[in-house]
Amino acid sequence: MRIATWNVNSIRQRLDNMLAWLKERDPDIVCLQEIKCVNEAFPREAFEGLGYNVAVHGQKAFNGVALLSKLPFDEVAPGLIGDDGDVQARFLEALVSTKTGVLRVVSLYLPNGNPPDTEKYTYKLKWMDRLIAFSRERLKLEEPFVLAGDYNVIPTAADARNPAAWTKDALFLPPTRERFRALTNLGLTDAVRAVSDGRDLYTFWDYQAGAWAKDDGIRIDHLLLSPQAADRLADAGIDRHVREWDKPSDHVPVYVDLDIESR
């Protein structure tokens, strides 16, 4: 079972790249972020033609998350608990059945939070508190559970080429990192870090300032695994070569392989 996450920065601008990458990596489940369209505008036929079931939680112009799955969805639920007034499309949860039992997957797009001296940062921190509460509840189910997406969190200095450049940024400020640690301290495993100690494990390079050319990247897209998923962890990786393609997203896909029969 291969599960991937990718912030595509507009699904409609990235369709060609997505189809090329799906053919190459052949994931069973894909968590997408920043689709930047309403549900009706999502090009679902392109993915259904490849055998994927499609679930979309879209919004006009910004944000928007989606799930592609070769296994049928048993349940799909948009939105993160804890604030009924939150209208931003950043969270989509689904349950699928495998030969050996259920698998729970979330595609999330955690708020950026910049600039930090504004309500944008308080929204980010509250959103993270809600995510911690949600995860605590789901972990009680003791299921294989993958919480994947664009976290907009640089967990440690080793996750940035130039950590000093990020010290005052919402992605790296201590309250942000504290909450990410609170999340992993619940018992969730950062899949990429579980299989590699290396630097250069970046998932985002800014379009500006020649960041890609200088490999001035950060690792902010993560797959967190429940104990029942982490016990089956076989591999994890980052498809950084996709950043080199024409019309790239500023993020690249990240994937995990679990020893779970997919079909």
Next chain:
DNA sequence: ATGGCCAATATGATTGGA
């Protein structure tokens, strides 16, 4: 000198991203 981009919008300037 610490820069340079990209996407969506009742668009041609503004907002958001990170």
